[in-house]
Amino acid sequence: xKEYQKTLFPYAYNxxxxxxxxxxxxxxxxxxxxxxxxxxxxxxxGYLIKSVINHAINIKNRRKKIEVGDVWLPEPFATEEADTNxxxxxxxxxxxxxxxxxxxxxxxxxxxxxxxxxxxxxxIAEVLSSTEEHSxxxxxxxxxxxxxxxxxxxxxxxxxxxxxFLEKYxxxxxxxxxxxxxxxxxxxxxxxxxxxxxxxxxKSCLGIPEVSDLLMVIYQRFHRSNTVMAAQIxxxxxxxxxxxxxxxxxxxxxxxxxxxxxxxxxVVDPEKLKHLEVSGVKLSMTDSGNTEI
Numbered sequence: 568x569k570e571y572q573k574t575l576f577p578y579a580y581n582x583x584x585x586x587x588x589x590x591x592x593x594x595x596x597x598x599x600x601x602x603x604x605x606x607x608x609x610x611x612x613g614y615l616i617k618s619v620i621n622h623a624i625n626i627k628n629r630r631k632k633i634e635v636g637d638v639w640l641p642e643p644f645a646t647e648e649a650d651t652n653x654x655x656x657x658x659x660x661x662x663x664x665x666x667x668x669x670x671x672x673x674x675x676x677x678x679x680x681x682x683x684x685x686x687x688x689x690x691i692a693e694v695l696s697s698t699e700e701h702s703x704x705x706x707x708x709x710x711x712x713x714x715x716x717x718x719x720x721x722x723x724x725x726x727x728x729x730x731x732f733l734e735k736y737x738x739x740x741x742x743x744x745x746x747x748x749x750x751x752x753x754x755x756x757x758x759x760x761x762x763x764x765x766x767x768x769x770k771s772c773l774g775i776p777e778v779s780d781l782l783m784v785i786y787q788r789f790h791r792s793n794t795v796m797a798a799q800i801x802x803x804x805x806x807x808x809x810x811x812x813x814x815x816x817x818x819x820x821x822x823x824x825x826x827x828x829x830x831x832x833x834v835v836d837p838e839k840l841k842h843l844e845v846s847g848v849k850l851s852m853t854d855s856g857n858t859e860i
Contacts, residue, residue, distance in 0.1 A: 571597060574612065575619045577657035581679050582623040582672065584641035584664050586842060592622050617694045620676055627672035638770040640761035640832050641665065643800045643817045645845035646725075659683060661801035661819045662722040662830060665759075669716055674709040681706055722821045722830075725799035732826060733797050733804060734850050740786045748779050753829035758782075763836025778831070790816070796847030807847050814840050 572593055579589035596618045608614050641664040646655045659667070659679070667675050673695065680686040680694065681702075691702040732751075739748040758772040758781060768788070772781050793808040793815070800819050808816035817840055821830030834840060 571612070571615055573654055575615060577654055577659075578616060578679075578684075579619050579623045580644065581657075581659045581664070581667075581683065582620065582676055583627055584668065585839075586642045586644050587838075588626060589623070592626060593619055596622055620680075620694055621696075624672040624676055627675070638759050638761050639668065640759060640834050640836075640839075641668075641801075642839040643805070643819060643834055643843055645798070645800060645843060646802050647799050647845065657684070658801060660722055660724075661803050661805075661832060662821045664801065665830070665832060666713060666716075669712055670709050674705050674712070677702055677705040678709040721824070722803055723824055724802050725804045727824075728804045728820075728822055728826075730797055730848060730850075732822075733806065733820075736820075736828070737795055737806065737850055740782050743783050745779055745783075748782070749775050751826075751828055752778060753823060753827040756829055756831070758831045758833070760833040761836050761839070763838055765835055765837070767833075767835055782831075795850045797850055798845045798847035800843075800845070806850075807845065814843060816840075817843065 575593045575596070576589055579592040580586055583589050583592065596615060600615060600618070605611075641661065643661070644658055646658055663683075667678065670678060676695065677691055680691050681688070686694070688699040688702040688706075691697075692699045695702070735747070736751055738744070739751065752775050754775060756773070756775055756778045758769075758778045760767040760770055762770075768785055769781055772778050790808050793810055796807040796809065798805050798807050800817060803819050804822060805817060805819045807814055808818070815835070817834045819832045819834070820828055821832070822828050
């Protein structure tokens, strides 16, 4: 059963966007499976995957809807290849998880199964106890929603982003170099912050001038004395801010192939950071070096 936890976790996490909820969902399914009769189950792995997906959909449906003007960001998950306790390749990118919040749970499940796990519509229909036609409709609806919101932008993977680029970004903020920072940010840059029960300066912000100013104010008020580390979170480059040994902020960057930052997701919620275990690289205060994350 322990091996199944590694297999099942990505399905639950990608649907729920919460590592803690995903672990609970997997444990619920495995506990129930152990306790109940197993007659007639010929494909144990397939049965457990189906159970976890449907359980995660039910949990997602029960979760309180986000109020207008509020921001809910997924729980960050370390995806460094050194972590051998998880099928890391199956963990969705952070930008993908953020955009998937625009879909309802079934649309999200179908999109993930087809696009991320390469399921056929027949296999999806079997998982959701539905029909192939309904699976196709859900996928079409999901893609239409994402296309309408113009959210299907590809983020560069962490190993495609040079450490020197992140140093250039953080040094521009530290030194209040607006001119350099604005060359790094995309014209449609978006900033989101999730503090959970903690108050944040701003929950969302759009456009170069406003985001640039906000980043500098946040740094001067909250991060001047912090240690800043570069890390890989959900396959994307991220900056981790530490107060002593305590992680207080995780900032995941959506960086386009042209080295423009188009999305900044800042997680300050202590509940979403308490289980994040990641080894990072301390950023230099100079713009040198070509080390990759």
